[in-house]
Amino acid sequence: MPADTTATQALPKRLIDYRPYPFTLKSVGLDFTLDPDATEVRARLAFSPREAVAALHLDGEELELVSIALDGRELASGEYQLSKTGLTLPADILPARDFTLETVTRIAPSKNTALEGLYMSNGMYCTQCEAEGFRKITFYPDRPDVMARFHVTITGDQPVLLSNGDLVANRDGYAEWVDPWPKPAYLFALVAGDLRAHSGTFTTMSGREVATNIWVRPGDEDRCDFALQALHRSMRWDEEVYGREYDLDIFNIVAVDDFNMGAMENKGLNIFNSKWVLASPETATDADYERIEGIIAHEYFHNWTGNRITCRDWFQLCLKEGLTVYRDQQFTGDMRGHATKRIDDVLALRGRQFREDRGPLSHPPRPDHYREINNFYTATVYEKGAEIVGMLHRLLGPDGYRAALDLYFERHDGQACTIEDWLKVFEDSSGRDLSQFKRWYTDAGTPTLRVRDSFKDGVYTLEFEQETRPTPGQEEKPLRHIPIEVGLLNENGDEVVPSTVLEMTEARQSFTFDGLATRPVPSILRDFSAPVRLERDADTSELAFLLTHDRDPFNRWEAGRALAQKMLIGRVLGQEGDRSFSDAMGALLRDESADPAFRALCLNLPSEDSIAQALYDQGETPDPAAIHEAREALARDLATAHKTLLAEIFTKTEATAPYSSDPEQAGPRALRLAVLRLLNRIDGGARAGALFASAENMTESFGALAALVQTGQDASAMAEFRDRWQGDRLVMDKWFLVQLANCPPEMALERAETLTGDPLFTWKTPNRFRALMAGLSGNHAGFHRADGASYRFYADWLLKLDPVNPQVAARMSTAFETWTRYDEGRREKMRSELERIAAQPGLSRDLSEMTQRLLG
Numbered sequence: 030m031p032a033d034t035t036a037t038q039a040l041p042k043r044l045i046d047y048r049p050y051p052f053t054l055k056s057v058g059l060d061f062t063l064d065p066d067a068t069e070v071r072a073r074l075a076f077s078p079r080e081a082v083a084a085l086h087l088d089g090e091e092l093e094l095v096s097i098a099l100d101g102r103e104l105a106s107g108e109y110q111l112s113k114t115g116l117t118l119p120a121d122i123l124p125a126r127d128f129t130l131e132t133v134t135r136i137a138p139s140k141n142t143a144l145e146g147l148y149m150s151n152g153m154y155c156t157q158c159e160a161e162g163f164r165k166i167t168f169y170p171d172r173p174d175v176m177a178r179f180h181v182t183i184t185g186d187q188p189v190l191l192s193n194g195d196l197v198a199n200r201d202g203y204a205e206w207v208d209p210w211p212k213p214a215y216l217f218a219l220v221a222g223d224l225r226a227h228s229g230t231f232t233t234m235s236g237r238e239v240a241t242n243i244w245v246r247p248g249d250e251d252r253c254d255f256a257l258q259a260l261h262r263s264m265r266w267d268e269e270v271y272g273r274e275y276d277l278d279i280f281n282i283v284a285v286d287d288f289n290m291g292a293m294e295n296k297g298l299n300i301f302n303s304k305w306v307l308a309s310p311e312t313a314t315d316a317d318y319e320r321i322e323g324i325i326a327h328e329y330f331h332n333w334t335g336n337r338i339t340c341r342d343w344f345q346l347c348l349k350e351g352l353t354v355y356r357d358q359q360f361t362g363d364m365r366g367h368a369t370k371r372i373d374d375v376l377a378l379r380g381r382q383f384r385e386d387r388g389p390l391s392h393p394p395r396p397d398h399y400r401e402i403n404n405f406y407t408a409t410v411y412e413k414g415a416e417i418v419g420m421l422h423r424l425l426g427p428d429g430y431r432a433a434l435d436l437y438f439e440r441h442d443g444q445a446c447t448i449e450d451w452l453k454v455f456e457d458s459s460g461r462d463l464s465q466f467k468r469w470y471t472d473a474g475t476p477t478l479r480v481r482d483s484f485k486d487g488v489y490t491l492e493f494e495q496e497t498r499p500t501p502g503q504e505e506k507p508l509r510h511i512p513i514e515v516g517l518l519n520e521n522g523d524e525v526v527p528s529t530v531l532e533m534t535e536a537r538q539s540f541t542f543d544g545l546a547t548r549p550v551p552s553i554l555r556d557f558s559a560p561v562r563l564e565r566d567a568d569t570s571e572l573a574f575l576l577t578h579d580r581d582p583f584n585r586w587e588a589g590r591a592l593a594q595k596m597l598i599g600r601v602l603g604q605e606g607d608r609s610f611s612d613a614m615g616a617l618l619r620d621e622s623a624d625p626a627f628r629a630l631c632l633n634l635p636s637e638d639s640i641a642q643a644l645y646d647q648g649e650t651p652d653p654a655a656i657h658e659a660r661e662a663l664a665r666d667l668a669t670a671h672k673t674l675l676a677e678i679f680t681k682t683e684a685t686a687p688y689s690s691d692p693e694q695a696g697p698r699a700l701r702l703a704v705l706r707l708l709n710r711i712d713g714g715a716r717a718g719a720l721f722a723s724a725e726n727m728t729e730s731f732g733a734l735a736a737l738v739q740t741g742q743d744a745s746a747m748a749e750f751r752d753r754w755q756g757d758r759l760v761m762d763k764w765f766l767v768q769l770a771n772c773p774p775e776m777a778l779e780r781a782e783t784l785t786g787d788p789l790f791t792w793k794t795p796n797r798f799r800a801l802m803a804g805l806s807g808n809h810a811g812f813h814r815a816d817g818a819s820y821r822f823y824a825d826w827l828l829k830l831d832p833v834n835p836q837v838a839a840r841m842s843t844a845f846e847t848w849t850r851y852d853e854g855r856r857e858k859m860r861s862e863l864e865r866i867a868a869q870p871g872l873s874r875d876l877s878e879m880t881q882r883l884l885g
């Protein structure tokens with residue numbers, strides 16, 4: 030599909046320009062006659078004017094208009110205007126009462142490589158309408174505040190024909206679906222193909238039976254049960270924890286191989302990237318299982334937070350996404366353990382959102398302008414959006430939070446809402462003023478929180494100072510309202526002041542604790558109570574103390590992480606190290622009472638990217654090769670210092686029971702693999718090789734492979750893995766990724782070049798493209814080679830993908846988001862690649878906006 034060059038110059042959309050749509054859409058009838066090259070869409074839209082005189086504008090892109098009739102009268106071509114972006118009927122031809130507009134349009138799903146609107150994947154029809162894909166299906170007011178009831182018919186020779194809502198008629202080649210719940214067009218979905226169902230039933234809390242189905246390609250049926258059970262667990266959890274019941278008689282999930290994102294919450298018909306549905310012990314890792322469960326839950330939870338209550342406009346995206354991510358995080362915590370879930374979430378937040386917030390792409394969770402909304406499905410909107418909900422929960426407490434949510438559902442069911450509506454329910458239900466808190470939504474940037482402490486006459490004082498650096502377009506940074514959870518420990522490790530939430534609202538603020546016999550050790554920002562960068566000069570003995578004694582598991586882990594970070598940064602800067610980190614890890618390895626999954630998280634060293642970020646935050650210029658060296662050396666030293674203990678754990682954690690992805694088994698497995706990654710650096714690959722040969726599940730097989738790749742000893746294992754799995758697209762994605770992301774940096778680019786010539790590198794499939802490119806960009810020192818050759822290779826591929834799939838090309842351009850961190854030479858090389866992309870004639874609006882923002 031040719032890119033729309035005029036769109037490249039389009040002016041940004043602005044939040045302040047929001048105006049309600051001048052018509053109500055009372056009902057929608059859609060008739061689809063499917064054909065790969067000429068699908069016909071007949072749309073009947075029943076409108077009611079809300080304003081006396083208004084033109085009717087319908088969005089529409091890349092559509093062939095076959096006919097148009099107003100209240101049954103065929104319109105002549107002079108009576109309406111057609112443009113590249115839509116269809117307008119002037120006010121003077123519209124009646125001042127209710128009217129119906131009927132259009133017939135033609136589209137070609139088989140030619141739709143952008144995977145937005147109606148497209149084809151392996152001969153199956155499917156749709157992706159969020160955010161603005163429905164306008165590629167028919168002319169329509171494609172904005173989330175226009176909600177309507179849909180009645181859909183599908184005619185086609187596929188055995189399975191699905192849409193939203195409840196099925197009211199079904200015969201050979203024909204199906205009719207009615208969705209009783211008004212919805213915006215972005216939640217519309219249609220699927221047609223030769224599909225098989227793995228089915229179940231769920232009885233809701235009021236006793237209604239819901240048919241549940243996971244639809245997949247023939248041959249994949251035996252990999253669906255985990256997803257189906259995860260769906261049932263999610264449905265029950267939303268009833269028990271939020272009081273939310275499912276509201277249709279059927280819930281369908283479909284797995285598709287070609288999908289731009291993870292999954293989509295279309296009403297009653299969730300569409301998933303097959304990667305996040307299909308699971309079997311032989312093909313999916315423990316991490317995959319946990320993620321599948323989390324994504325199934327996320328999409329299901331959208332039924333209330335997103336669908337029943339939706340967003341007024343796309344600026345409010347974090348209203349549904351932040352809340353729904355928060356809900357899926359709570360769910361996974363309940364299913365699998367809160368401590369490790371919180372650590373995983375904070376690792377992801379720092380790795381993606383803090384990184385985004387520190388560079389040219391920094392934006393508020395609720396942005397106030399954009400050119401292409403698809404570029405705002407970001408870690409800031411999702412993960413930081415979830416942190417903000419978490420802070421509200423912490424400030425109001427569990428009962429206050431639940432009361433606010435009850436009010437939200439009661440007050441706004443069936444509406445399209447804003448962040449203001451959302452905060453108002455918290456204000457009204459708690460009586461608190463959240464005007465300063467609102468800055469978290471409207472302002473970009475990660476605040477830095479500096480802490481000093483003092484102790485005198487039994488009084489301990491914590492003094493905090495907050496500061497947020499300027500971000501693009503926001504020079505001034507008003508003060509934030511920051512919840513800081515704190516506990517104090519005495520020298521025996523007893524908690525002398527239990528966890529309490531301090532509320533910081535000033536630039537500098539002190540909090541005192543009196544009646545203490547001795548100077549306490551503070552545990553600050555427990556459970557990571559706010560998304561800030563905490564700066565505190567804690568010495569290594571205090572960190573080691575917290576790692577052993579803190580009651581708050583997050584801060585225990587955080588202390589270990591801070592020790593590792595100190596050690597790594599010291600090494601990169603050529604300073605003398607000490608044994609504190611190694612000793613602390615030794616103590617943890619010996620502590621059999623500690624949760625194995627927690628111990629695994631502590632043993633995993635900080636990523637090279639996060640070390641680079643930490644150096645940059647300290648005002649240093651990160652050197653990727655030196656960082657790689659330092660991290661490798663620390664891993665080797667750790668392995669050498671504790672080789673006997675590590676070997677013992679490796680032996681002891683060997684599973685004896687048949688595979689299960691439950692935390693009881695996944696935890697010890699994670700520890701075993703963390704230990705393997707260390708031992709592998711000093712045992713010549715002996716253990717990893719043996720495990721690779723004997724493994725009966727993908728977690729161990731892939732874990733062993735990943736360890737072998739680290740030292741570049743993977744040639745035969747890679748070949749064997751490819752031979753075994755070449756017919757399995759999901760497993761092959763892993764194969765592409767791991768050999769680039771984990772290999773020694775000097776091998777990365779050459780491997781990537783070779784892999785692009787592999788017949789299995791089907792680059793138009795988003796999962797495959799992402800696996801290879803994210804593999805390369807995830808190899809920090811390999812991507813940031815000093816000669817800039819990886820940058821060039823990567824940019825060439827973005828340019829190649831852009832005309833085919835602009836959305837994915839734009840998302841993948843974020844590999845360059847840290848370009849300002851590095852030395853002059855690397856900066857220049859990245860900048861010139863970005864300029865080369867920006868100058869490409871016919872560049873998509875998606876990639877054009879990204880390169881312009883990246884260049885600043």
Ligand code: 0A1
Nearest residue numbers: 159160290292293294403406
């Ligand atoms: N709303 C989905 C994510 C999603 C967003 C955009 C898409 O296409 C541009 C597709 C899916 C979710 O939060 O899961």
Ligand code: ZN
Nearest residue numbers: 327331350353
């Ligand atoms: Zn979502």
